[in-house]
Amino acid sequence: MKLHASGKIHERIHVAANLAYPAYIIKGDSKNAMIEGGFNLLGPLYLKSVDEILGDRNSLSYIFITHSHYDHLGAVQYLKRHIPRVSVAAHERVGGLLRKESALALMNRLSENQRILFKDIAGDEDLTIRPMDIDLPLAEGDSFDLGGLVCTVLEVPGHTRDSLAFYIPELKALFPGEAAGVPQGLDGNEPQVEFLASYEDYLASLEKMIALTPEMLCIGHGWVLTGTDASEFLRKSYEATFEYRKLIERYLDGADGDVESAIQSIARVEYDEKGTIFQERNAYLTNLAAQVKHIAGLKN
Ligand SMILES: [Fe+2]
Known part of the structure; x- marks a missing residue:
């Protein structure tokens, strides 16, 4: 329940x-x-x-x-x-x-x-x-x-x-x-x-x-x-943790590895357009940036 x-x-x-x-x-x-x-x-x-x-x-x-x-x-x-x-x-x-x-x-x-x-x-x-x-x-x-x-x-x-x-x-x-x-x-x-x-x-x-x-x-x-x-x-x-890593990697690839631009794209699509995340936007961005940077670091 x-x-x-x-x-x-x-x-x-x-x-x-x-x-x-x-x-x-x-x-x-x-x-x-x-x-x-x-x-x-x-x-x-x-x-x-x-x-x-x-x-x-x-x-x-x-x-x-x-x-x-x-x-x-x-x-x-x-x-x-x-x-x-x-x-x-x-x-x-x-x-x-x-x-x-x-x-x-x-x-x-x-x-x-x-x-x-x-x-x-x-x-x-x-x-x-x-x-x-x-x-x-x-x-x-x-x-x-x-x-x-x-x-x-x-x-x-x-x-x-x-x-x-x-x-x-x-x-x-x-x-x-x-x-x-x-x-x-x-x-x-x-x-x-x-x-x-x-x-x-x-x-x-x-x-x-x-x-x-x-x-x-x-x-x-x-x-x-x-x-x-x-x-x-x-x-x-x-399961969602693996999926989230893959999603971040897709955005990083789409942005040719540019971390900042990947963060902006994810925020625009996943937060702004989908509108299903109710976390305060700045807090979401802070958390997102930490995770994208972490995955970008893992990829190198
Ligand atoms: Fe919290």
Whole structure:
């Protein structure tokens, strides 16, 4: 089954805030966790959801960050300010980036582009992402006992070098962030491929996630897939990765290897003319450019 990432997904899994930038609240018997660090301008909305879902915001023990993009960690500072006891956990590379002024300046610029859309939620709060330390560096195989549920950590590079997925075996629930792509189109049927850091690693990470045969796939934007649709999406995403590489290679050949012109052609045809990709255009272009450059480099 395919669900919008909203409301109650399962007795143990609720969605905080907004369909476009969901964070997943996991309720254990003894501890609660949030997977995804959110989009900074939605900070107050995540906090409101935590209050509503958990009753007591101080019962949130962990925030697990899936990767170092601004829309997946932007709200952690705000949340930490309001829930001082919560432990912020991420790949150690994310910890490095969160101390870098230049990286944070870029993240703040990217999120400010969307302020007009979220001004009612952001209000007058200072939601700027500022340098901070993470509390727990994470690596493959780490696990967190939440009471009746264990949240385990998988390294799934490819979308970014620091991408992590979280897996709860008791629920067969996998939280891949964007490591498995994002469903696109109005009905979410087509996976958008997102190997921004490495094509090979992205495929290897998909293989690793497919091997888990999850029955719940709680994706970093928009959608939750349950039952056989979870594994089906991962397999489709795997196939789509090969196809996307071939598509990029065709455009590169058509442009005689000119990377910039291939990027422009793909954007015009695949984004503008088809109109089925709902990602913000600048974000799409940034991701597309990284992937075309990566494939152009692989070809040489
Ligand atoms: Fe994202």
